[in-house]
Amino acid sequence: MALFNTPENRKAGFRLTLTACLVAVIVLGMGVFTRLADAGLGCPDWPMCYGHVLWPSADHEVERANEAYPDMPVEHDKTWPEMIHRHLAASLGLFTIAILAFSLRSREPGQPVKLPAFILAFIILQGMFGMWTVTLKLWPQVVTAHLLGGFTTISLLWLLTLRLNNMRWQIPAIDEAKLRSIRPLAVIGLLIVLMQIALGGWTTSNYADIACPDFPTCQGEWLPPMNFAEGFNITQHIGPNYLGGTMDNAARVAIHFSHRLGAIVTAAYLVFLCVSLYRLKLPAAKTLAHVILTVLAVQVSLGISNVVFQFPISVAVAHNLVGALLLLTQVTTIYLIFTAAVNRGGIRV
Template sequence: MALFNTAAQRKAGFRLTFISCLVAVIVLAMGVFTRLADAGLGCPDWPTCYGHVLWPSADHEVARANEAYPDMPVEHDKTWPEMIHRYLASSLGLLTIGIVIFSLRKRDPEQPMKLPIFILAFIILQGMFGMWTVTLKLWPQVVTSHLLGGFTTLSLLWLLTLRLNNQRWQLPAINEAKLQALKPLVLIGLVIVVCQIALGGWTTSNYAAIACPDFPQCQGAWLPPMNFGDGFNVNQHIGPNYLGGTMDNAARVAIHFSHRVGAMVTGLYLLFLFFKLRQLGIAPARKSAGVMLAILALQIGLGISNIAFSFPINVAVAHNLVGAFLLLSQVTICYLVFTAAVIRGGIRV
């Protein structure tokens, strides 16, 4: 079974929603690059950049901007990523408005309507988090929430794409018990991946990625000194500026170490889920399990490469993107498992 249904069997709006998914991937990649390039405060104001629609480029514009923001002078290698990210995110919002309008005008009882509206509302909230990321000077709680919001936006758009694709697994009634047993397991897999992504977001928000520069040990030890209390203190005060982070090394090590343990838990559970999916006894489930395992292996390889090659930005961006694809694989599996049709006497139910 191919991933996408034939054009005649898809529901209206599939193509626009799929394009929105592709744009969401680009937005997520640009947001990750902006964060990892320390360009999150490349523009200290919002929604403009030093008062400009794009960014100050002429010498007199830069001089006025530096005078207005003496503590945050213009750095051209940081202004353009931030503003391009903002405009890409805005374009995604416009595409989502188009999806909502299309759904409302279609007035088909089988056409999803609540989900597009929810996605639009969530993107508006995500835009607010983008503003707070700047106005609250990279406060880790907001930065992590903004990152998770990007992953959530992509996941919701992908879920809508799957619904409009209008394709279901079909399996014989003899395997129905296995299908029912699989439902809670795939939900647990989704939750574990989300938690691991949240740990990754907290790691980058607090500049803890480089806290363990060696592998498989950390700071030359299997259990280095760690401060979990400060590392996971979500009640830290706002400001004045979190660029570069404010935690001590022991706190950052605790965050990084937790992310590594989370990677082990995630890997082991998804390996278990791989075998459970294969036991369902249908080719599409085996194919989905194989894709999930391949993405997992690539993600683990990128995580180790990050450390081995001293955290190059291209590998770090790829690590985030493949994490997003791992999440999408879980969304896909959950959707297909919960919508699977059981064949009884030649009749699909």
Template sequence: MLSLKNAKPGFRLAAFATCFAMAVVVLGAFTRLVDAGLGCPDWPTCYGHVWAPQSDAEIEAANAAYPELPVDLEKTWPEMVHRYLASTLGLLIIALTAVSIRNRKYPGQPVKLPLLLLALVILQGAFGAWTVTLRLWPQVVTAHLLGGFLTFSLLWLLTLRLGGSRPIQLFSLQQRALPRGLAVLALLVVIVQIFLGGWVTSNYAALACPDFPLCQSQVLPQTDFAAGFDLAHPIGPNYLGGHLDIPSRTAIHLAHRIGAVVTLLVVAWLVLRLFKARFAALASGLALVLAAQISLGISNVVFGLPLSVAVLHNLFGAILLATLVTVNYELYREANHV
């Protein structure tokens, strides 16, 4: 658990950057869900402007330059706010890297992790640009989403490592078996599930199955998994709204549902093992986040993908990932007497 008493240099900055990264992830989800991913068809400007065209003359000129994507000010602001927040996050990570290098001789000060985060945020900037210039190409959109979740989770891991952590157990290791392998498996399963969720949203398949627990009032509707998971989508078309047929989108949606069942079983098993190993706080927190995430996923279908629920589903996906990072970190510390 975290303790400010023995925190290493950069702890507060890392904690702030983690919260900021969560805000960027949530705003990114909001931008996708309101179809504002192409609210600005160019990058890094917006119709050639630092913010967006405002006057009638500017809007007319922008529409002439991009007739296929006319100005919609309701969509330009989420896109530009997301860009500026993401750029600010990049500056925060640069500052974290500088602090870590400057204090590299401090006992236990991580340096490789901030450098990894710096490389990742640079790559994320490139994916952000490609998301626009490649017109929401599903592969890039999904990779950008995964990169956002990975940035957030690694910032949280950095915060844990910089915090003045203290043991959370008073029992000897001989009294309990640590479920480290299961914790790693649960983390990997959730990462795969996040990828499937990103593939759902980038291919506009969230409502391919509009009912629950059935899909299109069937147990096994018509699907096309080969087309749905064809990662060789050509570059070129505008993918706003998606280009796949119903069977392909249904396959993507069903894969995400199957992934949710696997996630539920694996993480629930981990919760039970954590309780058995007397990690009651971690087990309870993980169980609550898992229950919330499953409930939000079902609510997305039952209530027809309401914006607030869909955004919360992304938020709790990030929180579930961070919780599993915490579980793995604490189990590692316990096993290695850190």
């Protein structure tokens, strides 16, 4: 079964939405790079950067910016990632406006309108979280929510892409009950992946990535000293600058260790889900199971490589992007399972 439908069978706006989905992936990748390069506060104001549409470059502009923000002088290796990320995010907003306008103008039956409208509203909210990330000085709760918002944006755009693609599984009536039995398993799989992404976001927003610099042990121990109460304290006060983190080592180890445990649970469950898909004996379900397992294997390898190679930015960015791809496999699984049509002819596809 091909991933995309033939052009004549797609709904209006498919290519535009697919392009927006790709742009969202780039925005997520640039946002992760900005965070890992410690450039989250590369521009202390919002939406400008030291009062500039781009960033201060001339000597007199830098001097004036440093006078205005003496506690946060201009660092060019941090200003450009932050502003490029902001402009890419703004372009994504324009894409979603165009998608909604396209949907409203289309007179095709079954053309989605509510979902594009919701995506636009969500993009606006995501922009607010981007602002709060700066104005609240990388408050971990906001940084984590902003990262989750990025993953959610990609998922919503991909869901809209699938709907506009207008392709559904055709299953024989004899397999309908089996497919329905997979539905709750698929929903649980999505929730588990989302929880693992949230753990990853909490890990990076509290600078706990390097808390366990060895693998498979953590700081040379299987159970190192950990402080879960502080590590998962979500009542941290707004006010201090959270650049670099404020937690002690035991709290960060607790966060990192939890993320590793979450990875084990996620991998085990997705393998179980893939086995369940394979047992359906539907060719398309088998293909989907193979895709999930492949993406999962790459993601686990990247997670281990992060530790082994001491957290290079390129590997860390790839780990986040493949995490997004893993999330999209779960969105795809749920969409295909819940929209499958019964083929009375008994043909499996």
